[in-house]
Amino acid sequence: MKKVESVIRPESFPVLREKLDEVEVNGLTVSEVAGYGKQKGLEGVFRGTRYEIKLYxxxxxxxxxxxxxxxxxxxxxxxxxxxxxxxxxxxxxYPVENVIRIRTGEEGKEAII
Ligand SMILES: Nc1ncnc2c1ncn2[C@@H]1O[C@H](COP(=O)(O)OP(=O)(O)OP(=O)(O)O)[C@@H](O)[C@H]1O
Ligand SMILES: [Mg+2]
Known part of the structure; x- marks a missing residue:
């Protein structure tokens, strides 16, 4: 089993959610987060001195x-x-070591189908 974790634009999520109906995914977790990537959230750099770091x-x-x-x-x-x-x-x-469905005690692949 694997964990597929994506960090996406908030406006992409409704579209992704609809598309996920087409594949067999029996559960997901969604969180609102903030972060920055390669651009380091720098809004403007003026000769390397004044800048504002933004979390998107x-x-x-x-x-x-x-x-x-x-x-x-x-x-x-x-x-x-x-x-x-x-x-x-x-x-x-990420690799996932185990999944346990609390209600039934099922483990591993059985717990995600
Ligand atoms: N190396 C990383 N570790 C953890 N989180 C990351 C990492 N890179 C990106 N993220 C998360 O993903 C979000 C989106 O990243 P983003 O798409 O800006 O990546 P990028 O590498 O800067 O690519 P691009 O050049 O296309 O912007 C970030 O706001 C941050 O929350
Ligand atoms: Mg970026």
Whole structure:
């Protein structure tokens, strides 16, 4: 199992959510977050002295999925969340050791289907 975590533009989330109906994802966690990327949130640099560091509002979407769903989901996020401008976001993929469904005690893949 893998965790597919994406940090995207808030306005991309409703579209992504609709598209996720097309794939078998049986759960997700969404958070409103703030952050910056490569541009370091610098609003304006005047001879390297005065600048303002901004944290941009983003939405973090976390999904634990089967390994063979990862490519499909990553492609879906890429297609849905791209504008081509800086700040479109990032996708992070992590290995997941275990998942336990509290109600039934099911573990591993059984707990995410
Ligand atoms: N290395 C990182 N570690 C943790 N969070 C990150 C990292 N890079 C980006 N993020 C998060 O993702 C958000 C969007 O990043 P962003 O799309 O600006 O990345 P970027 O590398 O600057 O790419 P671009 O040049 O397209 O803007 C950031 O606001 C931050 O919350
Ligand atoms: Mg950026």
């Amino acid at each position: 509002p983003k939405v973090k979407v976390e999904m634990i999925v089967d390994e063979d769903q990862v490519d499909q989901i990553v492609n879906l996020i890429k297609e849905t969340c791209i504008t081509g401008e800086t700040g479109d976001g990032k996708i992070f993929i």
